[in-house]
Amino acid sequence: MATEEGPEETKVSDRGMVTIPADLRRRLDIEPGDKLRWTTDEEGHLSVEIVHQREGVFDDFEPVDVGETNAVEVESEFGAE
Numbered sequence: 001m002a003t004e005e006g007p008e009e010t011k012v013s014d015r016g017m018v019t020i021p022a023d024l025r026r027r028l029d030i031e032p033g034d035k036l037r038w039t040t041d042e043e044g045h046l047s048v049e050i051v052h053q054r055e056g057v058f059d060d061f062e063p064v065d066v067g068e069t070n071a072v073e074v075e076s077e078f079g080a081e
Contacts, residue, residue, distance in 0.1 A: 008021045020030060028050060030036075035051040 008024055010019050010021060012018055030050055031054065033053045035053055037049040037051055039047050
């Protein structure tokens with residue numbers, strides 16, 4: 001993606017890390033915890049898909065009783081969110 005001033009450029013560090021320019025992070029709503037999915041085509045063109053990881057991260061987990069309360073009993077009494 002390019003800005004009105006031209007394309008955005010960043011440098012790959014010696015550890016393979018890249019910084020996403022702040023303007024792109026704001027415009028694309030990329031926040032800490034989001035993932036980027038990198039793919040290439042046969043011609044070597046790179047594309048990046050944003051995988052937002054903000055809500056519902058723990059929805060698939062069953063409650064576990066850690067001794068202070070019975071989470072399974074509380075969930076059955078009050079229901080899951």
